Amino acid sequence: MIELRVNGRKRRFRGPAFKRLLDVLREDFRLTGTKEGCGEGECGACTVLIDGEPVNACLVPVCQVAGRRVETVEALGTPEGLSPLQKAFLEAGGTQCGICTPGMLVTAWAYLRSGGRDDPDAIRVALSGNLCRCTGYQQIVESVLTAVRRR
Ligand code: FES
Ligand code: FES
Numbered sequence: 001m002i003e004l005r006v007n008g009r010k011r012r013f014r015g016p017a018f019k020r021l022l023d024v025l026r027e028d029f030r031l032t033g034t035k036e037g038c039g040e041g042e043c044g045a046c047t048v049l050i051d052g053e054p055v056n057a058c059l060v061p062v063c064q065v066a067g068r069r070v071e072t073v074e075a076l077g078t079p080e081g082l083s084p085l086q087k088a089f090l091e092a093g094g095t096q097c098g099i100c101t102p103g104m105l106v107t108a109w110a111y112l113r114s115g116g117r118d119d120p121d122a123i124r125v126a127l128s129g130n131l132c133r134c135t136g137y138q139q140i141v142e143s144v145l146t147a148v149r150r151r
Contacts, residue, residue: 094143
């Protein structure tokens with residue numbers, strides 16, 4: 001059995017130790033906000049925070065997060081209670097497709113929380129592991145800038 005803390009709650013996983021964290025979150029814990037794009041660590045769609053750091057959940061076997069803190073997009077806000085970051089994404093047009101947006105939000109959340117600067121280039125670097133095949137990055141950067149300026 002593997003114990004971990006997910007979105008502030010202690011969870012237990014009974015199953016294969018090398019099952020991907022992405023699948024455990026989606027299938028076992030029903031946290032389907034985390035999406036699968038490439039499944040190979042390239043796109044960032046599956047980004048979650050492990051002990052506060054953005055990580056691709058498709059590359060992490062669940063045994064590696066035993067005793068650690070995992071946060072998913074579900075912890076950021078709810079449809080009824082959007083976080084300031086999610087509101088900024090809506091207002092500045094950064095909310096795009098359902099595959100890339102959760103990962104973008106999670107990475108941006110880590111940027112904000114770690115005191116990320118009011119600097120479009122620094123935001124681009126922070127988001128460089130999150131790909132959008134539609135290349136609509138400008139509004140995403142503006143969304144994060146909006147949230148940083150309101151922090
Ligand atoms: S699905 Fe994990 S990086 Fe693409
Ligand atoms: S991949 Fe999501 S909008 Fe481009």
